[in-house]
Amino acid sequence: MKAAQTNRKADPKTKDKIIDAAEVLFSGKGYYGTTTREITRQAGVPLGLMSYYFGTKADLYSEVIIRRSKEHVAAISASIKQAKAVRGEASPTAGDLVRAYFAPLVKRSLHSGPGWKAYIHLLSRAANTPRSEPYVGAFNETYASVNDEFIALLKEYFPDAAEEDIYWSFYFLSSAIIHILVESGSIDETSKNTLHSSDLETILDKMGPFFEAGISRLANGHKKGG
Amino acid sequence: MKAAQTNRKADPKTKDKIIDAAEVLFSGKGYYGTTTREITRQAGVPLGLMSYYFGTKADLYSEVIIRRSKEHVAAISASIKQAKAVRGEASPTAGDLVRAYFAPLVKRSLHSGPGWKAYIHLLSRAANTPRSEPYVGAFNETYASVNDEFIALLKEYFPDAAEEDIYWSFYFLSSAIIHILVESGSIDETSKNTLHSSDLETILDKMGPFFEAGISRLANGHKKGG
DNA sequence: GTCTATAATGAGATAGAC
DNA sequence: GTCTATCTCATTATAGAC
Numbered sequence: 001m002k003a004a005q006t007n008r009k010a011d012p013k014t015k016d017k018i019i020d021a022a023e024v025l026f027s028g029k030g031y032y033g034t035t036t037r038e039i040t041r042q043a044g045v046p047l048g049l050m051s052y053y054f055g056t057k058a059d060l061y062s063e064v065i066i067r068r069s070k071e072h073v074a075a076i077s078a079s080i081k082q083a084k085a086v087r088g089e090a091s092p093t094a095g096d097l098v099r100a101y102f103a104p105l106v107k108r109s110l111h112s113g114p115g116w117k118a119y120i121h122l123l124s125r126a127a128n129t130p131r132s133e134p135y136v137g138a139f140n141e142t143y144a145s146v147n148d149e150f151i152a153l154l155k156e157y158f159p160d161a162a163e164e165d166i167y168w169s170f171y172f173l174s175s176a177i178i179h180i181l182v183e184s185g186s187i188d189e190t191s192k193n194t195l196h197s198s199d200l201e202t203i204l205d206k207m208g209p210f211f212e213a214g215i216s217r218l219a220n221g222h223k224k225g226g
Numbered sequence: 227m228k229a230a231q232t233n234r235k236a237d238p239k240t241k242d243k244i245i246d247a248a249e250v251l252f253s254g255k256g257y258y259g260t261t262t263r264e265i266t267r268q269a270g271v272p273l274g275l276m277s278y279y280f281g282t283k284a285d286l287y288s289e290v291i292i293r294r295s296k297e298h299v300a301a302i303s304a305s306i307k308q309a310k311a312v313r314g315e316a317s318p319t320a321g322d323l324v325r326a327y328f329a330p331l332v333k334r335s336l337h338s339g340p341g342w343k344a345y346i347h348l349l350s351r352a353a354n355t356p357r358s359e360p361y362v363g364a365f366n367e368t369y370a371s372v373n374d375e376f377i378a379l380l381k382e383y384f385p386d387a388a389e390e391d392i393y394w395s396f397y398f399l400s401s402a403i404i405h406i407l408v409e410s411g412s413i414d415e416t417s418k419n420t421l422h423s424s425d426l427e428t429i430l431d432k433m434g435p436f437f438e439a440g441i442s443r444l445a446n447g448h449k450k451g452g
Numbered sequence: 453g454t455c456t457a458t459a460a461t462g463a464g465a466t467a468g469a470c
Numbered sequence: 471g472t473c474t475a476t477c478t479c480a481t482t483a484t485a486g487a488c
Contacts, residue, residue, distance in 0.1 A: 014471080028356065032258035036464060046473045051465055053471095121356075128354045128404075130254065130347075131411050140415070147416055167417040168432045172402050174412065178354075179401035185357050186400065189366070190373055191393040206394045206444060213443035214436040221435060240453080262482065272455050277483060279453095 015053050017043040020115060023064045027122040031061055031135050062138040065126070068119050069142040075104045076146045084153055094157060094215050095208030101150050102177060102207060106200040109181065124181040147174070154215070161219035169215040176211075241279050243269040246341060249290050253348040257287055257361050288364040291352070294345050295368040301330045302372045310379055320383060320441050321434030327376050328403060328433060332426040335407065350407040373400065380441070387445035395441040402437075 012020075021043035025034040036057050040047045054060040083100035086092055109120040126139040147170070154166050179186075183197040195202075238246070247269035251260040262283055266273045280286040309326035312318055335346040352365040373396070380392050405412075409423040421428075 028358065030256060030258060032256060033359075035462080037462080047464095048466075048473060048475095049471080055465095057464070125354070127412070128351070128408055128410065130408065132254065133259075144415060151416060164417070164421060165432070167413060167421050168429070169436065170416065171406075171413045171421075171423075171429075172433070172436055175402040175405035176398050177401075178405045180397075182354055182356065184354065186353070187393060187397045189370060190377060190396065191390070195390055195393050195397075197397075203394070203397075206391070207398070209447060210395065210398055210440040210444050214440040217439035218432060218436050261480080263480080273482095274455065274457095274484080275453085281483095283482070 014045055014049060017045060018050055018053060018060070019064055019067055022060050023115060023122060024118045026061060026064060027118040027125065030125060031057075031133075036060075058135045061135050064119070064122065065138045065142065068116070069138075072104070072108065073142060073146050075108075076101065077149055079104050080146070080149055080153060084156075093208075093212055094154075095212035097150070097153060097157060098173065098211045098215075099204060099208045101146075101173075102204055105177070105181060106204050110200055120181050121183070124178050127178045128182070154219075158215070158219035165218040165221070169211075169218050172214060173211050176207075240269075240271055240275060243271060244276055244279060244286070245290055245293055248286050249341060249348060250344045252287060252290060253344040253351065256351060257283075257359075262286075284361045287361050290345075290348065291364045291368065294342070295364075298330070298334065299368060299372050301334075302327065303375055305330050306372070306375055306379060310382075319434075319438055320380075321438035323376070323379060323383060324399065324437045324441075325430060325434045327372075327399075328430055331403070331407060332430050336426055346407050347409070350404050353404045354408070380445075384441070384445035391444040391447070395437075395444050398440060399437050402433075 018039065022034070022039045025039055025042060028034075036050050037047060039060070040050050050060065054063055079100045080097070083092060083097050086096075105120060108116040110117075123139065123143075126136045129136050131140070151166060151170050154170065155161070155163070158166065180197070180200075180203060185197050187195050187197050244265065248260070248265045251265055251268060254260075262276050263273060265286070266276050276286065280289055305326045306323075309318060309323050312322075331346060334342040336343075349365065349369075352362045355362050357366070377392060377396050380396060381387070381389070384392065406423070406426075406429060411423050413421050413423050
């Protein structure tokens with residue numbers, strides 16, 4: 001009988017306790033740097049349950065990403081679409097589009113609890129991992145769609161730009177975002193501790209104008225067929 | 227016979243064979259994803275020699291970075307200084323400064339052999355690793371100086387800019403560079419294989435104008451004491 | 453300096469009682 | 471669904487012959 005599984009709403013399920021612990025550990029020490037023993041110990045469950053619920057370690061890693069990615073991808077997509085809708089009325093700047101793309105990441109990293117912060121770190125790590133590593137498949141497949149949406153919006157916004165310059169512009173933007181979200185502390189060092197990589201709100205504000213200028217330069221510099 | 231080994235210019239010494247193999251493996255699978263057995267097997271030397279020459283695995287990792295970093299840091303520094311010197315005569319753009327910073331990385335990744343390419347990948351990985359990881363100390367200490375030099379040059383070039391906007395600008399630039407150098411293949415995917423993350427020459431050309439515009443916008447947007 | 457053998461520990465995964 | 475015990479193999483590091 002499956003009756004036991006149809007419980008109304010049990011408190012933190014064992015399965016989620018394992019994912020929670022895995023999320024934090026994978027985000028801090030990476031895939032190979034994290035052991036299944038550490039995960040289950042942190043989760044307060046016996047080692048055997050990890051295999052029971054997830055199978056292999058790589059399967060668990062995928063589950064960590066899958067758990068939040070659906071809602072997350074939808075939120076980014078909605079934010080982008082809203083920026084597009086507003087455009088019809090108030091004609092937002094390219095910086096507003098950049099902001100719409102980055103804001104859902106910032107919001108979750110700062111205001112949605114420690115689980116989300118760990119998840120965002122994990123995403124950043126996965127994005128900076130070579131495709132040759134087998135365990136990052138889930139990440140790449142899941143987030144490709146919103147990137148395509150954003151690029152389509154940029155093409156619409158800069159109709160005269162060469163397509164490749166739109167791609168390069170997005171590449172520069174997304175590359176910067178990937179390192180920013182890992183919050184490595186590099187700007188704390190270079191600024192002699194006056195600025196902080198954890199200050200994503202300020203980064204959000206600075207990023208709009210900065211990348212708007214960059215994208216505009218590239219997009220307007222070499223026109224289609226020029 | 228040992229005569230062959232006492233040759234004037236002995237072929238790759240055992241120590242270097244180990245570093246060579248470690249460089250490639252660390253760059254591809256990271257610190258925890260690489261085992262000392264794999265390294266010595268790849269190097270074609272017995273396992274015991276690794277400890278004999280380097281001590282621990284973390285020590286070896288540091289040696290991999292130290293071996294090339296001295297010459298590399300000097301090359302970047304020289305490139306920056308040259309850009310500054312030229313400025314006196316021809317007044318280069320901010321894009322030229324960006325180019326001077328990035329070009330020594332591109333040159334070594336593309337035209338200095340597979341060892342250098344692996345090393346550049348490794349740098350990028352190290353830069354995207356949280357400071358909490360113990361083994362990345364060597365990287366951060368070594369490259370801090372050239373970053374400071376470049377920032378000083380930007381301050382000189384934008385004397386009216388608020389200091390923090392110089393820091394943020396450099397943060398956006400260096401963050402993008404970090405992901406670009408790992409050559410993740412993300413732009414191959416978004417561009418449907420029309421552009422390539424391995425095409426660092428084109429990236430170098432696109433990067434100058436793009437980040438010049440971004441830095442100028444931020445630096446001129448909010449003046450000192452404004 | 454080189455190499456073999458092995459110590460000591462930790463890893464992912466599973467079997468089977470409850 | 472939960473937990474203990476364990477299998478099997480890989481790991482870092484070292485001891486000691488050559």
